[in-house]
Amino acid sequence: MTGVRFYDPSRAYAAQRDELEAAFRRVLASERIVLGPEVEAFEREFAERVGTTHAVGVASGTDALELALRALELPSGSEVLCPNLTAIATATAVLRAGHRPVLVDSDPDSLNLDPARAAEAVSPETMAIVVVHLYGRPARVAELRELGLPIVEDASHAHGLLIDGRQAGAIGDVGCFSFYPTKNLGAFGDGGAVVSSDEALAQRVRELRAYGSGANGLVLRLGANSRLDELQAAFLRVRLRRLDSDNRLRAELAAAYDRAFGRKSPDGLHHLYVLRSGQRDALRSRLAAAGVETAVHYPSTVGEHPLFEACRRVDELPVSTQAAREVVSLPCYPQLTDDEQLRVIAALGFRSR
Numbered sequence: 601m602t603g604v605r606f607y608d609p610s611r612a613y614a615a616q617r618d619e620l621e622a623a624f625r626r627v628l629a630s631e632r633i634v635l636g637p638e639v640e641a642f643e644r645e646f647a648e649r650v651g652t653t654h655a656v657g658v659a660s661g662t663d664a665l666e667l668a669l670r671a672l673e674l675p676s677g678s679e680v681l682c683p684n685l686t687a688i689a690t691a692t693a694v695l696r697a698g699h700r701p702v703l704v705d706s707d708p709d710s711l712n713l714d715p716a717r718a719a720e721a722v723s724p725e726t727m728a729i730v731v732v733h734l735y736g737r738p739a740r741v742a743e744l745r746e747l748g749l750p751i752v753e754d755a756s757h758a759h760g761l762l763i764d765g766r767q768a769g770a771i772g773d774v775g776c777f778s779f780y781p782t783k784n785l786g787a788f789g790d791g792g793a794v795v796s797s798d799e800a801l802a803q804r805v806r807e808l809r810a811y812g813s814g815a816n817g818l819v820l821r822l823g824a825n826s827r828l829d830e831l832q833a834a835f836l837r838v839r840l841r842r843l844d845s846d847n848r849l850r851a852e853l854a855a856a857y858d859r860a861f862g863r864k865s866p867d868g869l870h871h872l873y874v875l876r877s878g879q880r881d882a883l884r885s886r887l888a889a890a891g892v893e894t895a896v897h898y899p900s901t902v903g904e905h906p907l908f909e910a911c912r913r914v915d916e917l918p919v920s921t922q923a924a925r926e927v928v929s930l931p932c933y934p935q936l937t938d939d940e941q942l943r944v945i946a947a948l949g950f951r952s953r
Contacts, residue, residue, distance in 0.1 A: 603891030611935035654802035657828025661778020664792035665693030678727035685920035733758035736871035873932035890947035
């Protein structure tokens with residue numbers, strides 16, 4: 601019997617094989633393969649889906665965050681509040697944009713950035729906040745808004761997440777998405793997007809992604825080579841059509857896990873299904889012995905990486921530090937079969953309900 605993989609990209613391909621192959625052929629037969637009609641169409645469709653005026657395709661979610669921060673035109677070396685429990689890309693983007701991450705602890709329930717701790721961390725040099733909808737759980741953006749700072753939403757776990765009737769990514773001043781293959785809206789390679797209803801900000805991101813060039817080709821600002829390619833844009837247009845149905849399938853899997861384990865997951869759209877265990881390594885070994893692949897998001901907090909040890913923080917960040925020792929993600933993606941989920945549940949010593 602084969603094992604239960606944490607994620608199987610071949611199944612996403614098989615689920616839309618004909619449409620994806622048609623998109624592939626369309627791009628290869630076209631005359632424009634960089635920043636062409638597929639990127640332009642995807643940007644329109646994604647902006648409409650998120651509820652912003654503009655979407656700008658870039659090469660990765662990390663680039664999206666960096667270019668969004670640079671487009672805010674903050675003073676060089678500004679402090680930017682950042683969750684301590686997040687993918688290292690979040691804080692890396694702050695550094696790459698020329699600023700200083702200030703690490704903030706997590707809310708104990710959602711594990712998202714805690715607004716009360718954020719308020720304590722604000723200094724005269726603090727100029728923005730990067731907030732992450734971790735695991736697909738809604739961050740408390742409305743409370744963070746009260747701090748009066750620009751908000752960059754890292755919505756890389758939150759494609760399709762609704763928060764008070766609005767889409768994640770459209771609530772802050774600028775939203776950033778990754779299209780890494782495992783995401784709720786994933787490409788078949790790297791990709792990202794910046795979304796905003798601020799036309800001037802979106803235009804700056806367009807310039808920054810192409811060496812800082814303006815419409816006449818002359819360089820206006822120090823930019824980068826960060827373009828979403830035509831092929832990934834074409835694939836994303838296909839996969840965008842299934843975002844809502846795929847999110848429903850994730851929710852059904854999460855509900856089945858919850859019933860079996862006798863728990864209620866935090867609100868959200870379940871980019872990941874995350875448990876906590878004080879004996880995580882033993883738990884993962886037990887699952888691995890039963891052929892079940894798991895993952896940890898994330899085994900180290902930002903502040904534990906040597907690059908970020910010197911970052912300012914207002915306390916010892918106990919909530920996020922403890923969570924990093926305990927969190928474990930179970931297989932939970934739209935093409936996971938019922939039988940595979942039952943194997944995961946059984947390997948943990950539970951029965952389906």
